[in-house]
Amino acid sequence: MAIAIDRELAGDINNPSFDVINYCIEEHEKEIPRLQMLFDYYEGNPHKINEEPKDLPHDRDEVFVNNAKYVTDMMVGFTVGAPISYTAANDKDISPVLEALDTMRIKKHDKELEKGLSAMGVGYELHYLAIKPGTTNETIPKIAWIDPRGMILVVDDTVEKNKLFAIRPLEKEDLKRTKFWEVTIFTSKWQITYFSKNKKLDKSTMLKEPKVREHFYQDVPVTEFRNNEEKQGDYEQQLSQIDKYNLLQTDRIKDKENFIKAIMILYGFTLPDEADKSVDGNVVLEAPSKDLGANAEYVTNTFQESEVQTLADSLLGDFHKTTYVPNLNDEQFAGNISGEAMKYKLFGLLLILSIKIGYLEDGIIERLRLLQNILTVKGHNIDVEGTTIKFKPNLPIDRSNIIQQIRDSQEFIPLLISLGWLDDIDDPKSVLEMLEEQKEKNLTMQAKALGIQSDDSHSDLDEPPEEDDDDQSNI
Structure with missing residues (x-):
């Protein structure tokens, strides 16, 4: 989580002191229990803050x-689900950035990032240089x-x-299974790594000299992404x-189990006094006459299933x-509904996605700037600067309807704009x-099919016949 401190109290931000780092x-440790709880819910280990999960899900x-x-x-x-697209501003070339993003498989990375944002409300990107394979x-x-x-951050x-x-x-942990802490500080110029016995740094706990190297990103190579203004997960309030x-579902299962194990109550029955009234080790009771009010029933306490289902649905x-x-x-x-009707059913989702995408875009702009620097x-x-970042919510659409809209709008909306609807x-x-090239190719093929000579073609039929020199001399 981002920690805000007074700039003057931070001291030398290119080499923060141990006091600032430890603070x-x-x-940050105050937020870890909440983040742990949220991610444990995602993994199927629900528990409250500062509580340990009881056991594995299948053992509960x-x-x-x-x-x-x-x-x-x-x-x-x-x-x-649909990849994020990047379009450079006019007369600008960002192809090296796009190639770098493709090389690092940014589509998979974005899914990992969004999973963390959805579960815990906040996530981080670390930019670094790696040796190129080969x-x-x-x-x-x-x-x-x-x-x-x-x-x-x-x-x-x-x-x-x-x-x-x-x-x-x-x-x-080293090879002798001795645990230690590696605390790395990323500044706008340096990457400083301390090796300590404890998480909090102190000169007496240092195991060796810190490792310092320049990272060349010209800024802190860490970007914070937020899920929303409150940095809450998508299910945190639920x-x-x-x-x-x-x-409720647990009680329903237990109710069925208790029904199977129900206690039977017998009225008007007596236990036999003689041992010979047992068969195969089981006691055989003789039912008295109905006049004595003999009866048998189970003790049960069951839910009204219809009412329980109503509550579950609610x-x-x-x-x-x-x-x-x-x-x-x-x-x-x-059901059998149109794409337009589907949009209204998903209207709430589209609204929440617009908020998520707005905060995602802030982080991606910072991502592009760091890549530009390196x-x-x-x-x-x-x-x-000016790069257009386009998100395409992966929702069901009626593509045939959109294509029809593109056809109908060509008289008053440029095709360059309407093609973006897809x-x-x-x-x-x-x-x-590509469409212009295809049209030109189709026209050329059509001309050849009709026997029309193209402007750049050449044929002997286009030239007058050559005159024989001997014939000319005989005239």
Whole structure:
């Protein structure tokens, strides 16, 4: 989590003191239990803050329907299921940036990033240089998603929240199974790594001299991504609903088990006095006459299943309503409806996606700037300012309807604009150029089929016949 401190109190931000580092680590530790709880819900190990999960999910007596994972996986698919596209501003070339993103498999990275954002509300990217495969000294830019439980970004306390430095404490173990801490500080110029016995740094706990090297990114190479303004996960406000729904389902199962184990009560029966009235070790009771009021019944305490199902449906409905994630198992959700009607059913989801995408875009702009910095150092002339970042929510659409709209709008909307309505077209300009080439090729082929000579062709039939010199002399 980002820790805001006064710029003057931070001291030398290119070489933060142990006091400043330890203060930031202490503040970050206060957030770790909450982040741990949220991610444990995603993994199927629900528990409250500062509590340890009881045991593995399949060992528990409780029923756990993992609605937290359902929300996160759906949000990841909706938000970045379709790749993010980047379009350079006019007269600018960002192809080295796009090549770098493709090399680092940014599509997979974005899905990992969104999963962390959806579950815990915040996530971090670490930019670094790695040795290019097949070479010994050539480096390429890389990006890694860092769990917010293991990264601390320190910013100033102004409205701009300018980055000061970042801290990554990492517990490690040597070959003798002795644990130690590797605490790495990322400043705008240096990467400083301390090796300590404890997470909090002190001169007496240092195991060896710190390792210092320049990273060349010209800024703190860590980017913070937020899920929303409050940095909350997509199901964080619904934890009580998840718990109650699971409690209700657990009680339903236990009710069925108790029904099987129900106690039988006998009225008017007596135990035999003689041992010979047992068969195969079981006591045989003789039922008295009905006149004595003999009867037998089970002691049960069962739910009214219809009422329980109504309650379960209500809890589940409120859960989907407040998370904005549709219930795809609802029989009334899909059906035979048009694409326009589907948009209204997904209207709440589209609204929440617009918020998520806005905060994602802030982080991606910072991503592009860091890539620009490192690629400029490597000799490329790049300017990412003005780059258009386009998100395409991965939602069901009626493509045939959109194509018809493109046809109908050609008289008053440029084709370059209307082609962008299609979700699988990232660069309408290049598609328009392909269409022009295809039209020219079709015209050429049509001309050949009709026997029309093209302007650049050549044939002997176009020239007058040559006169024989001998014939001319005889005239």
